Amino acid sequence: MSNESYGRLIKDGLWSNNQALVALLGLCPLLAVTNSAVNGIGLGLATAAVLTLSNATVSLIRNWVRPEVRLPVFVIVIASFVTAVELSMNAWFHELYKILGIFIPLIVTNCAIIGRAEAFASKNTLGRSIVDGLAMGIGFTLVLATLGSLRELVGQGTLFDQADLMFGPAAAGLTMSVGAGYKGMLLAILPPGAFLGLGFLIALKNVIDQRQAAAAEKAPATEATAQPSAG
Amino acid sequence: MHFSITNSPHTDRPNSVVENMLWVIIALVPGTIALTWYFGWGVVIHMVLAGVAAIAAEAFVLRLRRRPVKPAIADLSALVTALLFAVAIPPLLPWWITLIGILFAIIVVKQLYGGLGYNPFNPAMAAYVLVLVSYPVDMTTWLAPRMLDPHPLDFLQTLGVIFGQGLPQGMTWDAMTSATPLDVMRTELDMNKMISEIRQSPLWGDFGGRGWEWVGNWFLLGGLILLYKRVITWRIPVAFLGGLLVMAMLFHFLDQEAYPFGLFHVFSGGTILGAFFIATDPVTASTTPRGQLIYGALIGILIYIIRTWGGYPDAVAFAVLLMNLAAPTIDYYTQPRVFGHREADGE
Numbered sequence: 001m002s003n004e005s006y007g008r009l010i011k012d013g014l015w016s017n018n019q020a021l022v023a024l025l026g027l028c029p030l031l032a033v034t035n036s037a038v039n040g041i042g043l044g045l046a047t048a049a050v051l052t053l054s055n056a057t058v059s060l061i062r063n064w065v066r067p068e069v070r071l072p073v074f075v076i077v078i079a080s081f082v083t084a085v086e087l088s089m090n091a092w093f094h095e096l097y098k099i100l101g102i103f104i105p106l107i108v109t110n111c112a113i114i115g116r117a118e119a120f121a122s123k124n125t126l127g128r129s130i131v132d133g134l135a136m137g138i139g140f141t142l143v144l145a146t147l148g149s150l151r152e153l154v155g156q157g158t159l160f161d162q163a164d165l166m167f168g169p170a171a172a173g174l175t176m177s178v179g180a181g182y183k184g185m186l187l188a189i190l191p192p193g194a195f196l197g198l199g200f201l202i203a204l205k206n207v208i209d210q211r212q213a214a215a216a217e218k219a220p221a222t223e224a225t226a227q228p229s230a231g
Numbered sequence: 232m233h234f235s236i237t238n239s240p241h242t243d244r245p246n247s248v249v250e251n252m253l254w255v256i257i258a259l260v261p262g263t264i265a266l267t268w269y270f271g272w273g274v275v276i277h278m279v280l281a282g283v284a285a286i287a288a289e290a291f292v293l294r295l296r297r298r299p300v301k302p303a304i305a306d307l308s309a310l311v312t313a314l315l316f317a318v319a320i321p322p323l324l325p326w327w328i329t330l331i332g333i334l335f336a337i338i339v340v341k342q343l344y345g346g347l348g349y350n351p352f353n354p355a356m357a358a359y360v361l362v363l364v365s366y367p368v369d370m371t372t373w374l375a376p377r378m379l380d381p382h383p384l385d386f387l388q389t390l391g392v393i394f395g396q397g398l399p400q401g402m403t404w405d406a407m408t409s410a411t412p413l414d415v416m417r418t419e420l421d422m423n424k425m426i427s428e429i430r431q432s433p434l435w436g437d438f439g440g441r442g443w444e445w446v447g448n449w450f451l452l453g454g455l456i457l458l459y460k461r462v463i464t465w466r467i468p469v470a471f472l473g474g475l476l477v478m479a480m481l482f483h484f485l486d487q488e489a490y491p492f493g494l495f496h497v498f499s500g501g502t503i504l505g506a507f508f509i510a511t512d513p514v515t516a517s518t519t520p521r522g523q524l525i526y527g528a529l530i531g532i533l534i535y536i537i538r539t540w541g542g543y544p545d546a547v548a549f550a551v552l553l554m555n556l557a558a559p560t561i562d563y564y565t566q567p568r569v570f571g572h573r574e575a576d577g578e
Binding site (some may be wrong): 183185186187188190192196 | 330339361364366367369481
């Protein structure tokens with residue numbers, strides 16, 4: 001495991017072992033807050049920050065924690081960072097903090113984070129753990145942002161509504177709308193829309209993977225030496 | 232006298248899928264005519280629209296799945312789904328909502344699960360719920376029945392409204408539309424009115440709403456055709472209506488002014504259509520004889536519960552979908568004993 005390249009780690013996090021699309025971890029916040037693009041990005045970045053910090057810390061203490069008590073220790077580490085992130089968001093992104101509500105403290109229970117701590121950071125060096133945390137976190141954020149954008153677009157006919165909550169007043173102009181005549185499809189905003197949307201995203205990823213595998217099989221001689229790109 | 236002599240087996244040939252579907256379509260005719268009579272041409276327009284969309288969607292997905300297209304189209308099941316959806320929606324629904332519903336029914340609910348015979352949910356009802364939840368305002372804008380509407384729309388005007396041309400000059404939505412009888416009953420009961428008071432309105436007929444109850448009767452005729460042709464068995468419809476009636480009569484008996492009488496529930500909304508055409512869907516319903524009784528009765532009871540205490544005034548679609556979910560479990564526990572096996576094996 002330890003001789004994997006950093007490029008491999010990044011590709012795993014963003015695509016091949018994406019925590020949301022492949023490992024299907026952290027689905028509770030994923031499904032609950034992705035009713036708009038801004039909410040998705042907000043929670044995604046908060047999760048990514050916690051994931052990176054907790055991965056780094058767990059990697060640093062990995063040689064001193066006895067295996068019998070590792071899970072409680074990891075949880076305490078994660079909970080400390082979540083508290084820090086929660087307080088920071090309350091201070092600097094107060095409106096967004098109010099919208100995301102309970103789901104920020106619930107990052108503690110996001111199994112993607114404890115999953116990476118247990119499966120990766122507790123066995124790898126500091127640098128590799130940080131890269132893994134960043135890659136996994138950004139991969140998770142991308143899925144949240146995509147799902148949030150899709151649901152917001154279909155359900156409400158807008159994109160990046162309330163962007164000023166996150167990126168400051170200058171970003172208010174980011175909000176796009178498909179037109180006043182569009183009647184939002186309420187279902188997309190409601191919980192069933194999250195399940196359907198995630199299902200379609202996973203299906204889309206699988207289709208892309210299959211297409212790539214088929215293409216690679218067709219032309220093995222030319223593709224064999226090329227680096228697998230993070231499609 | 233000449234007796235024809237044939238070899239065994241002497242069992243009758245069971246109906247084929249096409250025959251069954253054809254009979255369902257024929258049995259829908261009386262109810263459709265009644266709906267058109269009371270609520271105008273919108274029903275027919277939506278049937279054509281939904282039918283074309285369903286067949287096109289089915290052909291498209293089958294092509295994607297690299298399956299033979301022709302037999303699946305020719306078995307008429309997509310058309311039946313489309314027609315059942317079309318008779319359930321309001322007649323002046325915008326065309327694109329019908330389109331969304333049908334595409335969802337055929338592509339997601341039916342074909343993504345593997346096509347005819349594999350779908351756990353009734354496609355027409357799942358689509359109905361999708362559009363009802365997504366576009367609640369459009370889906371609850373019903374027309375007033377013919378005798379309560381002084382200026383019914385003609386065919387071209389209806390076509391114009393459905394395809395987004397807006398209403399003809401001098402007509403307003405408020406004058407034409409009216410809440411469904413179930414809706415009115417629910418709203419006014421919530422306002423603490425008594426039933427005898429609510430039924431003063433000209434909206435009411437003998438059992439349910441005026442016009443509505445007759446639509447129910449004609450769908451009942453279609454249901455009897457299906458029973459006679461053995462496309463469906465008696466168990467699900469009887470248990471369905473029985474479950475609903477028992478609940479309704481029980482509560483009506485407890486308080487006559489707060490709970491409408493049993494036949495009101497039977498002849499309102501989609502009850503009859505649901506009992507004979509929708510709950511009996513051979514793919515998504517329970518298949519064992521005892522299971523069908525349980526399945527039907529629970530749908531009836533659920534309808535009453537959702538109508539009386541739930542959020543939606545007509546609950547047929549929700550009740551059917553919930554019981555679709557339960558059908559495999561019901562089947563599991565009601566397997567008939569195989570001949571020769573002991574009653575309680577291993578007890």
